Amino acid sequence: MHILNFSTAYTFYRALATPDKHRQTRERHAMSSPAARSITCYSKIPEFLVGTNGQPMPAVGLGTASHPFVAEDVRTSVLTALELGYRHIDTAGLYASERVVGEAMAEAVSCGLVASRDELFVTSKVWCTQCHPELVLPSLKESLKLN
Structure with missing residues:
Protein backbone atom coordinates (compact mmCIF):
# COMPACT_ATOMS: atom_id res chain seq x y z
CA MET A 1 0.00 0.00 0.00
CA HIS A 2 1.36 3.40 -0.95
CA ILE A 3 0.90 6.46 1.20
CA LEU A 4 0.59 9.81 -0.54
CA ASN A 5 3.07 12.10 1.19
CA PHE A 6 2.96 15.90 1.11
CA SER A 7 5.82 16.25 -1.38
CA THR A 8 4.22 13.91 -3.91
CA ALA A 9 0.78 15.43 -3.37
CA TYR A 10 2.16 18.94 -3.86
CA THR A 11 4.05 17.90 -7.02
CA PHE A 12 0.91 16.29 -8.38
CA TYR A 13 -1.17 19.36 -7.48
CA ARG A 14 1.31 21.76 -9.11
CA ALA A 15 1.41 19.62 -12.25
CA LEU A 16 -2.34 19.87 -12.56
CA ALA A 17 -2.76 23.46 -11.40
CA THR A 18 -0.07 25.27 -13.41
CA PRO A 19 -1.18 25.97 -16.98
CA ASP A 20 1.82 26.41 -19.26
CA LYS A 21 3.76 24.71 -22.06
CA HIS A 22 5.50 22.29 -19.64
CA ARG A 23 2.33 21.03 -17.99
CA GLN A 24 2.26 17.66 -19.79
CA THR A 25 5.85 16.95 -18.77
CA ARG A 26 5.09 17.74 -15.14
CA GLU A 27 1.95 15.60 -15.24
CA ARG A 28 3.93 12.63 -16.54
CA HIS A 29 6.59 13.19 -13.88
CA ALA A 30 4.03 13.56 -11.09
CA MET A 31 2.28 10.34 -12.13
CA SER A 32 5.60 8.45 -12.24
CA SER A 33 5.79 8.21 -8.44
CA PRO A 34 4.39 5.03 -6.85
CA ALA A 35 2.06 7.03 -4.60
CA ALA A 36 0.57 8.97 -7.48
CA ARG A 37 0.15 5.80 -9.53
CA SER A 38 -1.73 4.17 -6.66
CA ILE A 39 -4.43 6.80 -7.08
CA THR A 40 -5.35 5.25 -10.40
CA CYS A 41 -4.20 1.63 -10.13
CA TYR A 42 -6.43 0.98 -7.10
CA SER A 43 -9.38 3.05 -8.26
CA LYS A 44 -11.78 0.09 -8.68
CA ILE A 45 -14.07 0.29 -5.67
CA PRO A 46 -15.12 -3.11 -4.27
Whole structure:
Protein backbone atom coordinates (compact mmCIF):
# COMPACT_ATOMS: atom_id res chain seq x y z
CA MET A 1 0.00 0.00 0.00
CA HIS A 2 1.36 3.40 -0.95
CA ILE A 3 0.90 6.46 1.20
CA LEU A 4 0.59 9.81 -0.54
CA ASN A 5 3.07 12.10 1.19
CA PHE A 6 2.96 15.90 1.11
CA SER A 7 5.82 16.25 -1.38
CA THR A 8 4.22 13.91 -3.91
CA ALA A 9 0.78 15.43 -3.37
CA TYR A 10 2.16 18.94 -3.86
CA THR A 11 4.05 17.90 -7.02
CA PHE A 12 0.91 16.29 -8.38
CA TYR A 13 -1.17 19.36 -7.48
CA ARG A 14 1.31 21.76 -9.11
CA ALA A 15 1.41 19.62 -12.25
CA LEU A 16 -2.34 19.87 -12.56
CA ALA A 17 -2.76 23.46 -11.40
CA THR A 18 -0.07 25.27 -13.41
CA PRO A 19 -1.18 25.97 -16.98
CA ASP A 20 1.82 26.41 -19.26
CA LYS A 21 3.76 24.71 -22.06
CA HIS A 22 5.50 22.29 -19.64
CA ARG A 23 2.33 21.03 -17.99
CA GLN A 24 2.26 17.66 -19.79
CA THR A 25 5.85 16.95 -18.77
CA ARG A 26 5.09 17.74 -15.14
CA GLU A 27 1.95 15.60 -15.24
CA ARG A 28 3.93 12.63 -16.54
CA HIS A 29 6.59 13.19 -13.88
CA ALA A 30 4.03 13.56 -11.09
CA MET A 31 2.28 10.34 -12.13
CA SER A 32 5.60 8.45 -12.24
CA SER A 33 5.79 8.21 -8.44
CA PRO A 34 4.39 5.03 -6.85
CA ALA A 35 2.06 7.03 -4.60
CA ALA A 36 0.57 8.97 -7.48
CA ARG A 37 0.15 5.80 -9.53
CA SER A 38 -1.73 4.17 -6.66
CA ILE A 39 -4.43 6.80 -7.08
CA THR A 40 -5.35 5.25 -10.40
CA CYS A 41 -4.20 1.63 -10.13
CA TYR A 42 -6.43 0.98 -7.10
CA SER A 43 -9.38 3.05 -8.26
CA LYS A 44 -11.78 0.09 -8.68
CA ILE A 45 -14.07 0.29 -5.67
CA PRO A 46 -15.12 -3.11 -4.27
CA GLU A 47 -18.83 -3.90 -4.53
CA PHE A 48 -21.25 -6.29 -2.88
CA LEU A 49 -24.77 -7.41 -3.72
CA VAL A 50 -27.69 -6.05 -1.73
CA GLY A 51 -31.38 -6.74 -2.14
CA THR A 52 -32.87 -8.95 -4.80
CA ASN A 53 -32.34 -6.88 -7.94
CA GLY A 54 -28.74 -8.06 -8.31
CA GLN A 55 -27.30 -4.56 -8.62
CA PRO A 56 -23.94 -4.33 -6.83
CA MET A 57 -23.50 -1.56 -4.25
CA PRO A 58 -20.11 0.15 -3.86
CA ALA A 59 -18.52 -0.79 -0.54
CA VAL A 60 -16.97 2.68 -0.26
CA GLY A 61 -19.08 5.80 -0.14
CA LEU A 62 -18.64 9.52 0.38
CA GLY A 63 -19.28 10.51 3.99
CA THR A 64 -21.14 13.78 4.44
CA ALA A 65 -20.53 14.56 8.11
CA SER A 66 -18.93 17.96 8.54
CA HIS A 67 -18.31 20.42 11.31
CA PRO A 68 -19.25 23.13 11.03
CA PHE A 69 -22.00 22.12 8.64
CA VAL A 70 -22.04 24.27 5.51
CA ALA A 71 -24.73 23.16 3.06
CA GLU A 72 -22.95 24.53 -0.02
CA ASP A 73 -19.74 22.67 0.87
CA VAL A 74 -21.64 19.38 1.24
CA ARG A 75 -23.48 20.01 -2.05
CA THR A 76 -20.21 20.72 -3.86
CA SER A 77 -18.55 17.65 -2.31
CA VAL A 78 -21.40 15.38 -3.38
CA LEU A 79 -21.44 16.74 -6.94
CA THR A 80 -17.66 16.44 -7.22
CA ALA A 81 -17.72 12.88 -5.86
CA LEU A 82 -20.44 11.90 -8.34
CA GLU A 83 -18.42 13.47 -11.15
CA LEU A 84 -15.39 11.41 -10.05
CA GLY A 85 -17.42 8.19 -10.13
CA TYR A 86 -18.73 7.74 -6.60
CA ARG A 87 -22.16 6.13 -6.57
CA HIS A 88 -22.61 5.62 -2.82
CA ILE A 89 -23.27 8.59 -0.52
CA ASP A 90 -23.50 8.21 3.26
CA THR A 91 -25.47 10.60 5.43
CA ALA A 92 -27.38 10.74 8.72
CA GLY A 93 -30.06 12.85 10.31
CA LEU A 94 -27.52 13.90 12.94
CA TYR A 95 -25.23 15.26 10.20
CA ALA A 96 -28.06 17.54 8.97
CA SER A 97 -26.97 16.68 5.43
CA GLU A 98 -29.81 14.43 4.22
CA ARG A 99 -31.74 17.19 2.43
CA VAL A 100 -28.61 18.66 0.80
CA VAL A 101 -27.48 15.20 -0.34
CA GLY A 102 -30.89 14.58 -1.93
CA GLU A 103 -30.85 17.96 -3.67
CA ALA A 104 -27.30 17.41 -4.98
CA MET A 105 -28.22 13.96 -6.29
CA ALA A 106 -31.31 15.37 -8.03
CA GLU A 107 -29.13 18.09 -9.56
CA ALA A 108 -26.60 15.50 -10.75
CA VAL A 109 -29.34 13.50 -12.48
CA SER A 110 -31.03 16.56 -14.01
CA CYS A 111 -27.78 17.93 -15.46
CA GLY A 112 -26.71 14.53 -16.81
CA LEU A 113 -23.78 14.00 -14.45
CA VAL A 114 -25.43 10.70 -13.51
CA ALA A 115 -27.58 8.80 -16.01
CA SER A 116 -30.33 7.94 -13.53
CA ARG A 117 -31.16 7.79 -9.83
CA ASP A 118 -31.02 3.99 -10.12
CA GLU A 119 -27.19 4.21 -10.28
CA LEU A 120 -26.98 5.83 -6.84
CA PHE A 121 -26.98 4.39 -3.34
CA VAL A 122 -27.67 6.44 -0.23
CA THR A 123 -27.07 5.12 3.25
CA SER A 124 -28.26 6.86 6.39
CA LYS A 125 -28.45 6.01 10.05
CA VAL A 126 -30.99 5.79 12.81
CA TRP A 127 -29.10 7.52 15.58
CA CYS A 128 -28.76 5.86 18.99
CA THR A 129 -31.14 8.41 20.52
CA GLN A 130 -33.81 7.21 18.06
CA CYS A 131 -33.44 3.45 18.66
CA HIS A 132 -36.31 3.04 21.11
CA PRO A 133 -38.99 0.93 19.35
CA GLU A 134 -41.54 3.73 18.99
CA LEU A 135 -38.92 6.16 17.61
CA VAL A 136 -37.36 4.00 14.87
CA LEU A 137 -40.14 4.25 12.28
CA PRO A 138 -40.60 8.04 12.66
CA SER A 139 -36.81 8.44 12.36
CA LEU A 140 -36.77 6.38 9.15
CA LYS A 141 -39.70 8.34 7.73
CA GLU A 142 -37.92 11.60 8.56
CA SER A 143 -34.81 10.40 6.73
CA LEU A 144 -36.87 9.36 3.72
CA LYS A 145 -39.27 12.31 4.02
CA LEU A 146 -42.27 9.97 3.88
CA ASN A 147 -44.27 11.57 6.70
